[in-house]
Amino acid sequence: MAKFQWLHQKTEHGPLSQLWDSFRQQHAAVVGLMLFGFFSLIALFGPLLTPYDPYLQNPDALLLPPSWDDLGDVRYLLGTDDLGRDQLSRLIKGASYTFGIALVTAIGALLFGLLLGVLAGMSKGFRASAFNHVLDLALTIPSLLLAIIIVAILGPGLVNTIWAIMLALLPQFVHGIRNTILQQLEQEYVIAYRLDGANNWQILRYVILPNTWEQLTVLFSMALSTAILDIAALGFLGLGAQAPAAEWGLMVADALDLIYLSPWSIALPGLLIFIAVLSVNLVSDGLRTAVRKRQEN
Amino acid sequence: MLLLDIRNLTLELETSQGLIRAVDRVSLSLREGEIRGLVGESGSGKSLIAKAIVGVLNQRWRIKADRFHWCGVDLLQLPFDQQRKIIGRDIAMIYQEPSKCLDPTALIAEQLHESIPNQLLKGGWWNRARQKRKKAIALLHKVGIKEHQSVLESYPYQLSEGVCQKVMIAMAIAKNPKLLIADEPTTALEASTQAQLFRLISSLNQLKGMSVLLISNELDSIARYTHRLSVLYCGQLVESGETARLLAQPFHPYTDALIKSVPEFQPDLAPKSQLYALPGSIPTLQHLPVGCRLGPRCPNARKECVHTPALERKQHHFYSCHFPLQYKEPQ
Amino acid sequence: MIWHYLIRRLFLLSFVFFALTCFAFSLGHLFPGDPLVNFSGISQPDDELMPVLVQQYRLDDGYLQQYIAFLQRILQGDWGLSLASQQPVLHELKLVFPATLELVAYALLISFVLGVPLGLLAAIKANHWSGRAISTIALLGYSLPIFWWALLMIMLFSIGLGWFPTSGRISVLYEIPAVTGFMLPDILLSGQTYWQAALQDAIRHLWLPAFVLATYPTTVMIRFTRDAMLNVWQQSYIKTARAKGLSRSQVLYRHGLRNAMLPVMRQLGLQFSTLVTLAMISELIFSWPGIGLWLLDSINQRNYPAIQGGLLVISSLVILVNILMDVLHTLFNPLARKQANG
C-alpha cells in the first residue's frame, strides 16, 4: 500500500531544486563540480598562494625534479624549470591565466551570444533568415585561423587571442540560444501572454529568458571547456601568452625542448589542463542529463 | 476457446519515492471473436495493462500475476525472446497518435512491407518483394484506403491522422493476429473518422473472427461496439460484464457515475440542468487511498471500504464493492 | 520543390563567399605594412615596377575599385606571392592544402567507423557497465588537449616502442612527385619501382597523426550518437517496430540508426571548424606539411599574402562542409524538407 505521508511534503518544487536533485544524484558530476570550484579558487587567489614569485629565477636550482624524486628538493615541491623558477608557483599562476581567462572569455562569449541569439531568434521574415544564416556560416571560421589573423593585425598577446576565441565561441551560443528561443515561441504560454497584450520585449523578459537559463548553463559549460583548450593551444603555439608568462600551454611549449631531460615539466601543465577541462566537461554532462531528466518527467 | 486469461495482475514501479502499485489485482479474460472494452479515466492503468500484455513495458516495471495465459500458454514463465515470438505472431496493437508511431524517415510502403511476415507469402523467396507489394495493396484496400499508390509513396508527415491510423491497422492485420489491442485509437481523430474507424474494427472482427481489446475513455462509442466491458478506476477493476446489462444495471457506484455523466444515456435530461459528476478528482499515483480507491469520492462509502473489496460475481457480472447498487430498480 | 530549396542555399553560399572575399580584402589594408606589398607579395618591389603595380591593383582610387580588382585577381588565380619564398601563393596552396584534406578525411573516416558503432552500443547498453565505460572514455577523449596528447603518443609509440615515425607524410628518401597532392594516389601514379615499400612507409607515417587527430571527432561522435539514439529509442515508432516482431538489431539499423544520424550530421557540421583547428595543431607537432603548418610558419614570418590565401581556402572549406551537411540533412530528413519549403 502507498505509504501514508501527511507531513513530508516536498516544500520547493521549482525547476532549480529539481535540477539540483537530479544533478546531485550523478556522483561524477559532483566530483567535477568540486574540481571546478577548486580551480576557480586557485584562479582567483592563485597569486597570493604561490610559495615563490613565479618569475624569480634561482640560478643554482636549475631543472630540479619534483620533490618525490630522489634528487628532488623539498623546498621546490614540484621541482623547477630550466631557468630555476619554481614549477608549483608557475602552475598556480598559470591557473589564473588559462582557467581564469577562459572563464572571462566564456562569459564574454555568453553575453555577446545571448545578444545575437535573441536578435536572431526574435526577428522575423527575411531579416531573420538572412541574419542568422550569415551569422552561422561566417562565424564558423576556425578559432586558430581567427587567432592567426588577429595576431597578424594586432601582434601576439593574451588579450588579442581572447577576442579570437570569443568570436570562435559565438556560433555555438548563437545557434543554441536561437533554437531554444524558437522552441519557446511555439509554446502555448507564449501565445497566452501575447493574447494578454504583452509586447515582444515583455515576453522576452518575463517568459523566454527565465526558461532559457537552463540551456544557457549547458552551453556555457561546453563553451568553457572549448575556451580552456583554445587558450592553452594558442599559448602552446606562441600566439597567445608571451615568453615569461606562466600560462600552461606556453609552459608545455617551453618544456618541449627538455622532453628527454625532464619529462615531468611537460607532463604537469598538460595534466592540469586535462583535469581542468575534464572537470568542466563532467559538470556539463551532469547538467545536460539533469536538464533532460527534468524535461522528461 | 479462452484466448486471454489474466488473474490478479499487479504492476509495480520503483520510483524515488518508493514502490507504486499502478495496477492492483486486475483480472481480464477474452474469448475468440469477442470485442471487449476496457474503460477508465486517464491514469487508471488501462494502457499499462495493454503494454503489459504486448510486453513493451520497460525494465523498471515489475509484473506479477497469478495467471497470465495466452491460448493456454503461461507467458510469465517463458524466456523473454520466446514470449516475444508468440506475442509478435498473435497479438497486434495500435496506439493513440498514429503519426508518431510511423518512422518519419521511411516511406509507408517500406514500413508496410516490413510488417508482412514472410511465412504468409506463397511462392519462392525471389519474387517475395513483388508479393509483398501485392499484399500491401490488398491490405490498404481492406482498411478502406482507395488511392493506395499515393499513400504508399508518401512519408508519414504527408498523411492525415485518420489515414495514418488506417495504415497502422493495415500493418496490424498484416499478420492476421488472433487479438488486436486498440489503445484509445480515436482520441486524435475527428468525429467522422472515429465512427468510420469503429465500423472498420467491428467489420474486421466479424469477417476475420479477430478478437479486439478496445481501450477508450468515451463510454458511448464503447457501448455501441463492444460485447463485454470492464471498468477500471486507479488501477483497480471495479466492474465487468456484458455491455448491455452493465449499462442497464450498473452495480458499482463508479460505473453508475460514469453512465450518468454521459448525456446520450440520459434521454429525459432537462435543458440547462446540472450534468452529474463525482465530487473530488483522481488521486495521483503517489497518494493513493487505502482499500477501495474510490473511497473518498464514493457517494455511499462506509467504514468497511477501507479494506479492498473482493471481486464478487453474479452470473457473468463481476463487481468489487461492499455495497453494490443492486437495490435500485432498473431504469 | 527541392530545387527551390537548393537554389536558396546556392544564393546563400554565394552571399557568404562574397562576405568572405570582402573580409579577406579588408585584411590587406588591416595588416601592418604597405598594402601594395600585402596584396602583391613582392617583398622589395623595385622602383620601376611600383607604378605598374599601383595601377594594376588600383590602389589610389576608391576601395570599391580596389575590391573589384582584388576579386578579378582571385578568380584568375593570381593570389600574390608568398613573402617568404616569393612563389605564387596559389601554387603553394595546391601543394599544402591536399595534405590537410587527406589528414582530416582519415580522421573523419576513423571517427565514423569507430564512433558510430560505439555510440550505438553506449546508447543501447546505457546502464550496463560497457555502456558507461564507453561514455567515460568518450568524456576523457574530448577533454584531452590535443598538443599534449600528441606529445604523449609520440613519446610512447615513436620513441618508446619505435613503431611509428614521428614526422612527415613519407620518409624523405622516397621521391614522390606531387601530382594530385594526396599522398597515396601520388605514390600509385608515380610509377616508381619501389611503390609498395613507399605505400607501406606512407601508411606507417599516417597512423599516428590520424589516430591523434581522430581522438576528438571519434569521442564527440560517440557522445552525439549516444544522445541522439537515447531519445530516438524512446520514440513510439520504435515500440511499434519492436511490436511488429522485428529483431532488436533490425529495429536498430532500419529505424534507429537513420533517425539518430540526422541530428548527428547537423551537429557534425558545427564541429568541423574545431576539427580544422585541431588538424592545424597536430600538423605542427607531426611536421605534417599541410596548410596548418604552412599558416603557422607564415604568421611567424609575417607573411600576409599567405595568411590571406589560407583564410580564403580554409573558410570556404568549412563553409562548404557546413552547407553540404545542411543540404544532406534536408535531403535525408523528410520532416526538415517540409519546413524547408512548407
Added chain:
Amino acid sequence: MPKPLIKGSLATALLVTLLAACQPDMPAEVRSGLVYCSEGSPESFNPQLVTSGTTIDATSRQLFDRLLDINAQNGEFKPALATHWERREDGLSYTFFLRPNVQFHHTDYFTPTRPLTSEDVRFSFERVMHSQHPFHNVSGGEYPYFQTVDWANRVVRIATPTDDQVVFYLRQRDSSFLSNLATDFAVIHSAEYAEQLLQQNQRQRLDSQPIGTGPFKFREYRKDVFIRYYRHNNYWGEPSQLEQLVFDIEPNNAKRMARLLTHECDIIAYPRMAELELISKRADVKVQQQTSMNVGFWAFNTSRAPFDNSKVRRALSMAINRDAILQAVYFDQAEAATSLLPPTSWGHNPTLLPVQYDPGQARTLLAEAGYPYGFNMTIWAMPIQRLYNPNATRMAEMMQADLARIGVRASIVTLEWNAFRRQLRQGDHDTVLLGWNADNTDPDNFFRPLLSCNGVESGTNRALWCDPAFDALLAQALLTDDQAIRRSYYWAAQQYLTEHLPLLPLAHAKRFQAVNQRVEGVGINPYGGIDLSTAFIRSDEDTP
C-alpha cells in the same frame, strides 16, 4: 547487434598495425641514401651571397669545390681544384694550375659540354668584383664576406693565360689571401651554365638551381621541408658511396632529436647540449665533438643612444651573470669567453682581464652615465639554434632578469629567422644575441666581418661600430706574413676592444654532432661547413 560491426573494425585496425609495424625492405637508391636533419632552410644555393652557417652547411661542401682546401688535422692548405700554385716574391700575384678533366654536374636543366677551365674561375670571382658584370646584381648583388675582406679593391685583375692556368694580381701584399680562397664562400661556378641562363634570361636560376663540381648535384628543393641531392657520378675526387643525400629541415631541436632516435634522420645538426650525455648512452647513436673556432656575443647597437656611451655598455656587461648563462644555456659544454678570439686561435691574447659580474658597481656606473633610474631597451634573440648560441630566447630571458636587478627594463624580440635578419640589417635593434663561426684559421676572419667599417655596410657588423683606429690596426696586421708581428697587432686590437666593449663576448662553444651508429666516414670540420662526401652507411644487417 552492433557487436559484429565493432569486432570487424577492431580486427581490421589490428591487422593494419601489424602490417605497418614490420620494416619494409628499402629499394636500392633509398637504402644508400643518407638523411641529414638540418636546423633551417638555406637562403640561397650560392655560398658567395651569404654568411649564415645553415646555408654554408647545406651547399658549399656538397655542391661546390674551391681552388684549395684546409686540411682539418693540421690547418695547412691542401690542393682542391688547383693542383699547385706559385706566388711571386713581391706577393702581388698568385698563379694557380687547375686540375685537368674536372666535370660539372649533369642535371635535367643543364648538360655541360666541357670540363672545368680557367674561364669558370674568372667568371666566379669577377661576378663578385665588377659591379657591371651581368650577374653582379642578380639576387640582391650583396656579397657580405667579400665586402668585409674588401675583395674588390684588393684584387686588381684576374688573367687566364691558358685553359688550366689562372693568375690573380693584387694591389698590395695580403697574407690572408690564400685563407680567403680556402673559405667556403670562394666557390667555383660554371661559366657555360651562366651563358645558357643569360640567353634564357633566367639569371637568378644560377643561385636557385646551382651547378657546381662538388660530390653531389642538385635535384629538388621545397622550402622549410627538404633538399634532395643525387650523387655526381663523374666527380673528380673519390665519388661518394651515397646514391642520394637529403637535408630534412626541422627547426625544432627536440623534434630533430626525436627523428634521430626513431632513425628517420642519420645525422642531426646542433643536438641539444642538455641531452648529450643522455643519448650517448644509447647503443644506436654516437656523439662527435670538436673544439671549433666560434664565439657567442651580445652586441650593442653603438649607433643608437644610450649604447653609444661606453660607460653604459660596461655597466650592462657587468650586470650579466655569465656563469649562470654558461650553465643554463650551454649546459657547461662551452668555455667562458675573455676576448672575441677563442683560445684555440694563434692570435688569442691571454693577458686580458675579463669583465667582472658586479651588479652593484654596474648600478653606480649607470648613475654616473646619467641613467640613475635605468631605461627601456630590447634584446633581439635568434629563433633558431646556432653552434655559438643553442637557445638565444632562454639566454635573453635570463639577461632580462639580470638587467631588471639594476633597474633596466629589457623586452625580448624574436621573429622568424629571415624576417629577423632582414630587420637586423636595417639596424632596428638596441642589442642582439649573435655570434660568429670561423671559416679559416686567420684571426682577421673574426675581426674584419664583426667590427670593421666595411662590416657595417655588408651587415655583418651588428654593433654598427666603426672606429678608424681599430681598422688601421687590422690593415697593418695584413701587411706582413710574419706571425709574431701579426700577433702583436691582434693583441693590441683585443686590448682596444675590452676598453670600448662594442660587444660583450660570452662563450666559445664546442661543436657537437649526433650520428646514427651505422653511419661512418663523417667528421666535424673545425673550419666552416660540414662535408658529407665521405659518408657511407655500414650495411650490416641490424636494420632499426
